[in-house]
Amino acid sequence: MTLELNSRIPAGPLPEKWDRHRFEMKLVNPANKRKHTIIVVGSGLAGAAAAASFSELGYNVRCYCYQDSPRRAHSIAAQGGINAAKNYQNDGDSVRRLFYDTIKGGDFRSREANTWRLAQVSVNIIDQCVAQGVPFAREYGGLLANRSFGGAQVSRTFYARGQTGQQLLLGAYQALEKEIARGGVKMYPRAEMLDLIVVNGRARGIVVRDELTGTVEPHFADTVVLCTGGYSNVFYLSTNAKGCNATAIWRAYKRGAAFANPCYTQIHPTCIPVAGDYQSKLTLMSESLRNDGRVWVPKRREDVGKKPNDIPEADRDYYLERKYPSFGNLSPRDIASRAAKEACDDGRGVGPGGRGVYLDFADAIKRLGVEKIRERYGNLFEMYERITDENPYQVPMRIYPAPHYTMGGLWVDYNLMSNVPGLHVGGEANFSDHGANRLGASALMQGLSDGYFILPATVSDYLGSNKLEPVSADAPEVKAAVADVAERTRKLLSIQGTRTVASFHRELGHIMWEYCGMARSAEGLKKALELIPKLREEFWRDVRIPGAGTELNQTLEHAGRVADFLELGELMCRDALHREESCGGHFRVEHQTADGEALRDDEHFAYVAAWQYAGPSAPPILNKEPLEFESVKLSTRSYK
Amino acid sequence: MNLTLQVWRQSGPDAPGGLKEYQATGISPDMSFLEMLDVVNEGLIERGDLPIAFDHDCREGICGSCGMMINGVAHGPMKGTATCQLHMRSFHDGDTVVIEPWRARAFPVIRDLVVNRAALDRVIAAGGYVSVNTGSPQDANNIPVPKDDADAAMDAAACIGCGACVAACPNGSASLFTGAKISHLGLLPQGQPERYRRALSMVSQMDLEDFGYCTWYGECQEACPKEISIDVISRMNRDFMVATLREPEARETSSGEG
Numbered sequence: 021m022t023l024e025l026n027s028r029i030p031a032g033p034l035p036e037k038w039d040r041h042r043f044e045m046k047l048v049n050p051a052n053k054r055k056h057t058i059i060v061v062g063s064g065l066a067g068a069a070a071a072a073s074f075s076e077l078g079y080n081v082r083c084y085c086y087q088d089s090p091r092r093a094h095s096i097a098a099q100g101g102i103n104a105a106k107n108y109q110n111d112g113d114s115v116r117r118l119f120y121d122t123i124k125g126g127d128f129r130s131r132e133a134n135t136w137r138l139a140q141v142s143v144n145i146i147d148q149c150v151a152q153g154v155p156f157a158r159e160y161g162g163l164l165a166n167r168s169f170g171g172a173q174v175s176r177t178f179y180a181r182g183q184t185g186q187q188l189l190l191g192a193y194q195a196l197e198k199e200i201a202r203g204g205v206k207m208y209p210r211a212e213m214l215d216l217i218v219v220n221g222r223a224r225g226i227v228v229r230d231e232l233t234g235t236v237e238p239h240f241a242d243t244v245v246l247c248t249g250g251y252s253n254v255f256y257l258s259t260n261a262k263g264c265n266a267t268a269i270w271r272a273y274k275r276g277a278a279f280a281n282p283c284y285t286q287i288h289p290t291c292i293p294v295a296g297d298y299q300s301k302l303t304l305m306s307e308s309l310r311n312d313g314r315v316w317v318p319k320r321r322e323d324v325g326k327k328p329n330d331i332p333e334a335d336r337d338y339y340l341e342r343k344y345p346s347f348g349n350l351s352p353r354d355i356a357s358r359a360a361k362e363a364c365d366d367g368r369g370v371g372p373g374g375r376g377v378y379l380d381f382a383d384a385i386k387r388l389g390v391e392k393i394r395e396r397y398g399n400l401f402e403m404y405e406r407i408t409d410e411n412p413y414q415v416p417m418r419i420y421p422a423p424h425y426t427m428g429g430l431w432v433d434y435n436l437m438s439n440v441p442g443l444h445v446g447g448e449a450n451f452s453d454h455g456a457n458r459l460g461a462s463a464l465m466q467g468l469s470d471g472y473f474i475l476p477a478t479v480s481d482y483l484g485s486n487k488l489e490p491v492s493a494d495a496p497e498v499k500a501a502v503a504d505v506a507e508r509t510r511k512l513l514s515i516q517g518t519r520t521v522a523s524f525h526r527e528l529g530h531i532m533w534e535y536c537g538m539a540r541s542a543e544g545l546k547k548a549l550e551l552i553p554k555l556r557e558e559f560w561r562d563v564r565i566p567g568a569g570t571e572l573n574q575t576l577e578h579a580g581r582v583a584d585f586l587e588l589g590e591l592m593c594r595d596a597l598h599r600e601e602s603c604g605g606h607f608r609v610e611h612q613t614a615d616g617e618a619l620r621d622d623e624h625f626a627y628v629a630a631w632q633y634a635g636p637s638a639p640p641i642l643n644k645e646p647l648e649f650e651s652v653k654l655s656t657r658s659y660k
Numbered sequence: 661m662n663l664t665l666q667v668w669r670q671s672g673p674d675a676p677g678g679l680k681e682y683q684a685t686g687i688s689p690d691m692s693f694l695e696m697l698d699v700v701n702e703g704l705i706e707r708g709d710l711p712i713a714f715d716h717d718c719r720e721g722i723c724g725s726c727g728m729m730i731n732g733v734a735h736g737p738m739k740g741t742a743t744c745q746l747h748m749r750s751f752h753d754g755d756t757v758v759i760e761p762w763r764a765r766a767f768p769v770i771r772d773l774v775v776n777r778a779a780l781d782r783v784i785a786a787g788g789y790v791s792v793n794t795g796s797p798q799d800a801n802n803i804p805v806p807k808d809d810a811d812a813a814m815d816a817a818a819c820i821g822c823g824a825c826v827a828a829c830p831n832g833s834a835s836l837f838t839g840a841k842i843s844h845l846g847l848l849p850q851g852q853p854e855r856y857r858r859a860l861s862m863v864s865q866m867d868l869e870d871f872g873y874c875t876w877y878g879e880c881q882e883a884c885p886k887e888i889s890i891d892v893i894s895r896m897n898r899d900f901m902v903a904t905l906r907e908p909e910a911r912e913t914s915s916g917e918g
Contacts, residue, residue, distance in 0.1 A: 076793040088715060089781050091821055092723040108801060151797035153790045153850040155814040162804030180814060186722055187817060194789035201785040232770060261717040295690050300698055301719045403721065406745050472794045520705045566710050571672065572771045574713055575705065
């Protein structure tokens with residue numbers, strides 16, 4: 021049985037849809053708001069912003085995060101900036117241009133209406149954040165500064181040094197703490213959502229494990245909002261924090277929520293290359309560096325062992341500038357990543373294992389002086405030096421692509437509600453706005469747009485339009501969900517095999533990177549679809565988790581997350597195999613142009629692939645939401 | 661390289677703890693400190709022992725989760741560096757490394773190297789914000805901020821809330837943490853309406869938690885991975901003092917300067 025996917029896109033011309041919808045949506049009377057409880061899982065930009073905003077409106081909010089404080093959510097690590105169509109620079113920006121750049125950057129695989137709304141709301145985000153005291157970079161006149169980012173020819177990115185995510189998250193976190201102090205939000209740190217409670221077809225709560233005591237309890241609400249981030253850690257090595265996981269959205273999937281476009285993953289071009297087998301994560305070097313840094317490899321293979329400063333200008337291949345003269349070093353992420361892989365596959369990669377390219381600041385330092393560069397990127401340069409023991413003011417950085425962001429996620433309609441009524445999904449956890457590739461500085465924009473502006477309106481509409489009876493803790497659905505979680509924990513702890521959780525995670529990561537990474541083939545994906553179930557079987561037979569379930573047990577937490585990645589990885593490969601085209605971050609080697617660019621197939625694949633769980637032994641069911649384009653013309657993406 | 665570790669092990673908040681010795685063998689100088697602990701933990705699990713519990717997340721020095729006393733120094737020997745960004749090249753083959761949790765009355769140990777830092781959240785909840793609700797504020801460029809003020813605010817706002825300042829302070833004071841937030845918001849026009857109220861309530865909350873007083877040891881700024889200057893404490897004290905002059909009754913609610 022397939023799903024009915026109604027995207028609920030409002031009628032009317034694109035620029036008017038959101039305003040019209042806002043008027044048509046139901047409101048909840050202020051006196052009634054306090055009778056409603058909203059669960060928000062995750063405290064990153066989307067989660068913290070939504071939780072604070074719901075509470076300000078008068079709802080009772082319960083917010084959960086796995087970290088010891090909501091301020092530690094991984095949004096904090098975003099470096100470069102946040103886009104907004106303010107046109108403060110008078111360089112031709114507008115809501116329409118940001119919309120168009122985002123649609124095109126996503127390789128025409130996102131919904132027009134959602135993307136327009138994102139661009140439209142972007143300007144309010146900056147106003148809101150400045151009012152909160154976010155210390156954005158400023159010009160001497162006291163006005164806000166901007167910089168450029170990949171995939172755009174205008175300067176629309178607002179930033180706070182290389183710590184924009186931190187400052188935006190602290191703004192949202194402080195708003196959240198303000199509401200916690202007022203009593204509107206009850207915060208549950210060190211708490212992990214391990215299941216979704218669906219009663220009479222509606223999401224009515226979650227099952228939560230207290231990480232300190234191991235207590236598993238149901239928590240109830242009138243609606244559940246998941247803002248739990250992305251799943252790049254399926255690759256083991258990624259730029260995500262170690263704790264980032266897909267468990268919340270995966271359990272929701274297994275309770276009926278469709279998972280959209282799982283194969284759309286973003287491999288970020290500028291990360292510090294892998295140095296050894298012990299490596300636990302990869303570190304991003306902000307894309308903003310490509311404003312001033314020039315990417316190159318030696319022209320000749322025999323030069324790769326030479327010191328970079330000994331290779332004369334004439335022997336360097338500035339391949340992005342050569343291949344994409346109009347965007348150059350600011351080509352979008354998917355394109356820059358593939359170009360780096362190509363150069364390394366050609367034997368011209370530098371550094372250990374030949375998996376690296378140079379990002380060179382010598383010209384910028386000559387042009388602007390060391391001080392200017394230090395002011396712009398000082399903290400990034402320091403971070404690079406700490407990790408690699410090389411001074412990027414003197415020798416070029418070495419960078420290589422790494423998994424960074426997942427455009428796929430739970431399917432949502434225009435109201436950010438999944439196909440399970442009452443289950444809303446915001447931020448990276450949903451699939452909605454970026455299509456097959458996200459442009460730089462757009463993740464912060466989406467997280468805050470969803471959290472501050474979209475969810476407060478649409479969740480109110482849901483609460484105002486539905487009569488929700490209280491849920492009893494004795495309801496069979498509740499008891500079943502709690503029992504499932506307890507049984508799963510018991511089973512994990514009872515295996516007592518020989519292999520560590522990390523070893524399984526690492527092996528899964530190798531499979532995913534090799535066969536479902538930057539370049540994918542039918543043959544490779546089929547191989548991965550054989551390897552992953554085998555690995556999963558071995559995991560459930562041979563994993564070793566020391567300690568008990570009734571105390572802080574970080575290995576047990578990790579094991580639960582890896583168990584879910586072992587299922588999600590398979591769905592990603594299945595989706596990648598079915599999508600017989602290349603688009604954005606999804607590059608199928610069988611589908612490329614003569615010069616190696618992605619070759620889309622709009623006739624057959626201009627749709628959202630929403631996968632539906634069909635039980636442990638049946639393959640998932642593919643549902644399609646056709647993408648209709650009224651405002652933009654589908655074209656071959658060109659950055660040349 | 662091979663190292664001898666002496667690690668604080670404590671099975672729960674009320675259990676007795678003690679240093680236990682472990683060998684870290686085959687360590688690469690390019691590993692981060694936490695990756696070295698990962699290797700040790702993998703070995704412990706393979707031998708059927710309990711791994712060493714420690715908080716960590718982003719591993720790029722920004723989330724503030726990680727933090728431990730390394731040979732008695734918060735975040736270890738490298739200045740301006742969080743534990744996750746400390747690399748093993750800062751140590752030598754054959755070294756003995758003593759690893760302990762943050763030591764502060766306000767940060768009770770949960771397990772091994774994991775401590776409870778919720779007191780820091782409560783200090784922020786007491787007033788570390790600008791009271792604006794989500795809505796339709798004025799256009800962002802209607803609030804010009806002199807660049808120097810914006811830069812100084814950003815310097816203070818860089819705090820990652822790791823708690824190293826508290827752990828390094830002989831008094832266990834949170835003045836650097838609290839002063840950083842008071843300075844960040846107090847330097848900006850948006851923070852002015854609540855400036856003195858904020859100083860009063862945040863300092864009072866700090867007193868209510870188990871933090872000690874600042875007596876200008878200066879250890880906090882040495883330990884801070886973001887190198888936040890002790891100047892923020894002066895600013896906090898100034899704002900606090902003005903606040904008590906403006907609102908004499910407020911003096912009753914707090915016992916004095918941070």
